[in-house]
Amino acid sequence: MGGTAMRPFSTGNINQSGINEDIYNHVWKSTNTLEQNKAAYYPRLSEAGGEGSTNNNQTSTLTMRNGRFLRLKNFEIGYSIPKSILEKTFIKSTRFYLSGSNLITFSKFKLWDPETGSSDGGIYPPLRVFTIGLNAKF
Secondary structure, three states, X not given: OOOOOEOOOOOOOOOOHHHHHHHHHHEOOOOOOHHHHHOOOEOOOOOOOOOOHHHHHOOEOOOOOOXXXXXXEEEEEEEEXXXXXXXXXXXXXXXXXXXXXXXXXXXXXXXXXXXXXXXXXXXXXXXXXXXXXXXEEO
């Protein structure tokens, strides 16, 4: 996910609640057990102006994610009424259909839509669209 390194704890990069929740659940904390802190994904931050505080804004690959995904992008199903049924009417042909786009995405990455290519989730994701239709020739 994303090919550029960022400063993840600087102003303006983290403002979505899902990202904040991910950080809270996976950050080093003094109240964690030793095992929880060993498994923490996000590092311990330092108080602004305190010892080690320059580490809070170091460029790193911390925010890089595996953005592999599989998406059912487009699908359409339709039914045409047989001409043998329509020949007794003034209708030459009729077709009903249902289509959709961006129907389902399979990805281990859950913070935002992986197709946006965004490194901070700040781009609106592709919309899921459903269409029901009828084509008729008279």
